[in-house]
Amino acid sequence: MRTSAVLAMALVSAYACVDAAPGSPPDAAELMEADRAFAGAVARAGRDAWVSWFAEDGAQIQEGVGEVRGHEAIRELMAGLDDPGYSLTWEPLRADIAASGDLGWTTGTYRSAMTDADGKVRRGEGRYVTIWRRQSDGTWKVVMDLGNPTSTPEAG
Amino acid sequence: MRTSAVLAMALVSAYACVDAAPGSPPDAAELMEADRAFAGAVARAGRDAWVSWFAEDGAQIQEGVGEVRGHEAIRELMAGLDDPGYSLTWEPLRADIAASGDLGWTTGTYRSAMTDADGKVRRGEGRYVTIWRRQSDGTWKVVMDLGNPTSTPEAG
Numbered sequence: 001m002r003t004s005a006v007l008a009m010a011l012v013s014a015y016a017c018v019d020a021a022p023g024s025p026p027d028a029a030e031l032m033e034a035d036r037a038f039a040g041a042v043a044r045a046g047r048d049a050w051v052s053w054f055a056e057d058g059a060q061i062q063e064g065v066g067e068v069r070g071h072e073a074i075r076e077l078m079a080g081l082d083d084p085g086y087s088l089t090w091e092p093l094r095a096d097i098a099a100s101g102d103l104g105w106t107t108g109t110y111r112s113a114m115t116d117a118d119g120k121v122r123r124g125e126g127r128y129v130t131i132w133r134r135q136s137d138g139t140w141k142v143v144m145d146l147g148n149p150t151s152t153p154e155a156g
Numbered sequence: 157m158r159t160s161a162v163l164a165m166a167l168v169s170a171y172a173c174v175d176a177a178p179g180s181p182p183d184a185a186e187l188m189e190a191d192r193a194f195a196g197a198v199a200r201a202g203r204d205a206w207v208s209w210f211a212e213d214g215a216q217i218q219e220g221v222g223e224v225r226g227h228e229a230i231r232e233l234m235a236g237l238d239d240p241g242y243s244l245t246w247e248p249l250r251a252d253i254a255a256s257g258d259l260g261w262t263t264g265t266y267r268s269a270m271t272d273a274d275g276k277v278r279r280g281e282g283r284y285v286t287i288w289r290r291q292s293d294g295t296w297k298v299v300m301d302l303g304n305p306t307s308t309p310e311a312g
Contacts, residue, residue, distance in 0.1 A: 098256050126222075
């Protein structure tokens with residue numbers, strides 16, 4: 001094989017590699033930022049924001065329900081986010097990202113609070129995992145989200 | 157720059173890329189196989205098998221407990237797997253893998269059954285997510301595992 005052909009093949013391989021991870025090397029801190037931005041958007045805009053952070057085929061697994069997949073089904077599941085008495089906040093604790101920068105996950109703690117008509121507040125907290133896929137436009141979207149309560153909600 | 161230097165750099169880049177995804181392109185079917193092998197191993201060997209499929213820093217999130225991380229803590233959490241009256245089985249439904257072939261996840265359904273001293277069986281079922289990282293020896297290990305029951309366990 002001629003050297004130029006070897007060089008061309010090597011360059012094609014090298015380009016394919018660079019193409020899989022454009023710009024700087026993948027950094028899990030990107031996912032920490034994405035998850036915090038997701039939480040901030042939901043705090044401001046409720047259910048619309050929640051749904052918009054999911055990929056088109058993104059899914060949630062919900063206790064007592066199973067898997068709920070796609071924007072329409074997720075919108076229906078998360079109606080509570082539009083209840084003015086309900087709040088859901090979370091904070092990622094760590095993140096992990098693939099070498100190719102296209103897939104990663106975050107895990108952290110969430111807190112929920114529901115204020116009923118009598119002003120009583122039921123609080124819950126737990127741990128969650130969110131799996132992220134980078135979209136063709138470069139943004140990160142949620143492809144899977146689920147969590148577990150660490151305690152039974154208590155009136156407080 | 158001399159051509160040989162360019163060639164050397166290109167080959168180094170190509171090698172780094174190939175090194176991240178040795179052999180054939182990443183295939184999510186690998187993770188379906190890994191998850192089924194994990195389930196088979198646990199059916200045969202209980203808790204020892206469960207622990208051995210986790211990465212050293214792998215973690216579980218468990219309802220009422222939170223995150224449990226590392227082999228020793230996971231071993232303690234999963235004592236039930238060594239109870240002869242208890243069984244836990246699962247089957248992955250789909251898998252997703254990063255382009256770099258180093259990170260991926262599976263999701264599926266699990267079933268549990270606990271036979272008490274009177275021969276009564278309490279059955280549970282739910283959905284789970286398992287996140288996998290390829291180790292330096294090429295094997296896949298669990299870095300995160302959690303799930304949610306789809307129904308309250310019923311005596312049957």
